[in-house]
Amino acid sequence: MKRKTVVILSLLIILLFNGIVFAQDKENVYVVPIKGEINQATYNFLNSTLTKITRESPKAIIFEIDTYGGVIDYTEKIKNLIMDLNVPTISFVKNKAESAGVLITISSEKVVMAESSTIGSAETIPNTEKVLSMWRSFLRNAAEQRGRNTQIVEAMADSDIYIEGISEKGKLVNLTSSEALKYGIADFVSNDYAEFLSYFDISYNNIVKIEENLELKFARMLASPQMNTILLTIAFVGLVIEIFTPGFGIGGIISIISFGLFFAGNIMVGNSQWTSLIIFIVGLILLIIEAIAPGFGLPGISGIILIIVGIILAMGSLQSALMSLSISIIITAIITIILIKQGHRSKILDKVILSTNQKDEDGYLSSSTRTDLLGKEGISVSELRPSGIIKIDDNRLDALSDGGFIPKNTKIKVVKVEGSKIIVRRL
Numbered sequence: 001m002k003r004k005t006v007v008i009l010s011l012l013i014i015l016l017f018n019g020i021v022f023a024q025d026k027e028n029v030y031v032v033p034i035k036g037e038i039n040q041a042t043y044n045f046l047n048s049t050l051t052k053i054t055r056e057s058p059k060a061i062i063f064e065i066d067t068y069g070g071v072i073d074y075t076e077k078i079k080n081l082i083m084d085l086n087v088p089t090i091s092f093v094k095n096k097a098e099s100a101g102v103l104i105t106i107s108s109e110k111v112v113m114a115e116s117s118t119i120g121s122a123e124t125i126p127n128t129e130k131v132l133s134m135w136r137s138f139l140r141n142a143a144e145q146r147g148r149n150t151q152i153v154e155a156m157a158d159s160d161i162y163i164e165g166i167s168e169k170g171k172l173v174n175l176t177s178s179e180a181l182k183y184g185i186a187d188f189v190s191n192d193y194a195e196f197l198s199y200f201d202i203s204y205n206n207i208v209k210i211e212e213n214l215e216l217k218f219a220r221m222l223a224s225p226q227m228n229t230i231l232l233t234i235a236f237v238g239l240v241i242e243i244f245t246p247g248f249g250i251g252g253i254i255s256i257i258s259f260g261l262f263f264a265g266n267i268m269v270g271n272s273q274w275t276s277l278i279i280f281i282v283g284l285i286l287l288i289i290e291a292i293a294p295g296f297g298l299p300g301i302s303g304i305i306l307i308i309v310g311i312i313l314a315m316g317s318l319q320s321a322l323m324s325l326s327i328s329i330i331i332t333a334i335i336t337i338i339l340i341k342q343g344h345r346s347k348i349l350d351k352v353i354l355s356t357n358q359k360d361e362d363g364y365l366s367s368s369t370r371t372d373l374l375g376k377e378g379i380s381v382s383e384l385r386p387s388g389i390i391k392i393d394d395n396r397l398d399a400l401s402d403g404g405f406i407p408k409n410t411k412i413k414v415v416k417v418e419g420s421k422i423i424v425r426r427l
Contacts (some may be wrong), residue, residue, distance in 0.1 A: 006229040015277060029204045031062045031092075033212055034078075038100045039269035041219035043077050049210055060088040063108060069099025072124065072131070076138055082107040083145065089203060092193075093117040093177075093186075099124075102156050106142050106185070110333055112175035112196045113186040120174030122157040128180060150186050164267065165391025184372060215268070222265025227318045231262040232311065232328035240336050266314045280310030373397075373414045380410045380424075390424060399424045 030053050034042065063082065069075075080087055082104070091097075091108035095117055102122040105111055113119065119331060125136045136154050143153040155161040155173040162333045166183065180186035190196045193207055221227060235258035241251030263277045283306030290300035308325065315321035378392035386401035390412055399422040402415055406426045416423040 004289070012274060015398065026203045027059050028056065028208045029060045029062060029202065029210045030056075030058050030121070031064055031193070031207060033066075033105060033210065034101075035064075035066040035212075036220050037223075037269070038067055038075050038104070039219075039223070040071070040072065040074055040076065041216045041223075041269045043074040043081075045213055045216040046078055046081055047215075052086065053086060053210075058087055060084065060090060060112075060197070062090045062092050062203050063104070063366050065091055065097050066095040067095050067101040067104075069096065069101055069122070072100065072138075075100035075103055079103050079107040079138065079142055088200075090196070090200070092196075093119055098122070098174075102153065103138055103142055105148055106139070106153060107206075109146065110188070110200055111148075111180070111186045112188045112190055113180050114191050115177055115189060117177050118174055119180055119185060120156040121172045122161070124157065124170055152183055181231055199245055201225045208420075221262055223269040225267070227325060228315060228320070229324040229327050231258045232324055233270060235257040235262065235336055236328050236332040239336050240332055240339070245340055253286035262311075262315055276310050276313035276368070278292060279306050279312075279313065281309035283310060297325070319351075370397075370420075370422060373418050374417050375414060377411060377413045377427065378424075380406050380408055380412055383408050384424070390395055390422070396420055401426075 032046065032048070032049055032053070037040070050061070053205060054099045063253050090110045090111045090112060091105040091109040092114070093101075093105055096117040097105040098119070098121045100122070102119060104114040105119060122135070122139065124131045134159055139157055140150050142143075142148075143150040145293060151161065151163060152166060152173060152175075155167050156161055157172070159170050159172050161167065161173075162169050163173070166424055175183065175185060177183030177186065179188045181189050188196050188199050190199070197207075198205065222231075235255045238251045238253075238255030239257060242249065242255060243251075259280070263280070267274065267277070283303045286299045286306065310319040311325055312318065315324065345368040376392050378387060378390050381391045381396060382388040382389075383397065384406040386403070388399060388406070388407075389400070390397050390399045392414070399412070399414075402423045402425045404426070406412060406424070411427040412425055414422055415425045
């Protein structure tokens with residue numbers, strides 16, 4: 001019995017010890033990156049990441065911020081995610097927290113600025129009164145809940161707000177790290193996690209850095225303005241190659257993949273909804289109908305318009321959409337001209353472009369050609385100034401002088417015949 005008791009007690013001690021060690025291992029601080037453009041993909045990443053982290057009972061969550069801003073809708077959702085956490089939260093502005101980054105930063109309980117970081121310039125695009133009023137209410141609400149200076153925070157978004165000694169008239173507020181600390185927007189200035197965790201008296205065992213998932217990286221890459229331009233150019237060029245190639249081949253495959261990646265990236269980051277893709281597909285269907293039917297009419301024109309509208313709606317802003325579309329169309333036009341000059345022919349383009357030549361030697365005449373009159377002599381029935389009437393072999397004919405005035409009743413000779421034109425010279 002004594003032996004069994006010793007064994008049981010030993011096992012309990014081991015389990016208790018392991019439990020204590022396991023519990024200590026769980027006392028982690030997690031660093032979650034928020035960088036680049038704020039969009040749907042960013043929100044999806046944070047939502048899934050925070051769900052996993054909170055199950056581990058973290059000691060604190062640090063949001064490492066480096067952003068120029070992004071979409072208001074998803075920024076407001078991210079703000080709610082952070083403020084609903086029952087965990088100590090710290091926003092660490094590593095480099096910049098501009099525009100939408102301001103709202104995310106002040107959503108945490110504590111704010112730390114890196115020594116060379118900045119925060120501010122939170123103007124909305126478009127900067128309409130309705131959008132700005134809504135955005136200011138988001139900022140004001142977060143600032144009030146976290147005890148920040150609401151006037152300074154709102155002045156970051158509205159250039160009409162003037163604060164003596166802090167902002168200039170007509171300028172948005174943008175603060176350095178020391179200024180943010182001075183005016184109560186930040187609680188501490190540091191570049192070291194351990195330093196500011198100690199300052200806030202947060203004990204922990206490990207600092208765990210979370211990496212962005214593949215979905216977020218992939219979506220951000222695809223939806224960048226530069227990649228949009230590249231994908232659209234490749235898609236249009238592939239379409240042109242397919243038009244000049246009999247049957248369905250590599251050009252069509254490249255075009256479909258490029259358009260697919262273009263729409264997938266923009267839908268993933270929340271720049272557009274499925275509506276833009278549906279409009280684009282309808283446009284393609286109309287172009288296919290036009291390619292099958294003879295001539296070029298309403299389906300073709302409507303198809304081109306719907307394709308352009310679908311592409312513009314898929315992108316985040318009208319300016320970047322028009323820029324990407326213009327560049328891709330110009331490059332595609334240049335490649336199309338090169339293909340045509342090299343002698344490539346397309347049945348589809350032949351329906352649009354009149355390329356048939358009807359030559360005299362092939363029997364196509366716009367009117368009767370009087371080549372039989374060439375070299376014959378006659379008399380001018382009227383004055384030629386330079387046109388007039390002549391008479392040859394009792395036939396009255398319209399004629400042109402080859403230069404100068406020819407009086408009435410003057411001998412003439414036919415020197416040239418161009419179609420229905422008879423050109424004469426004075427003898």
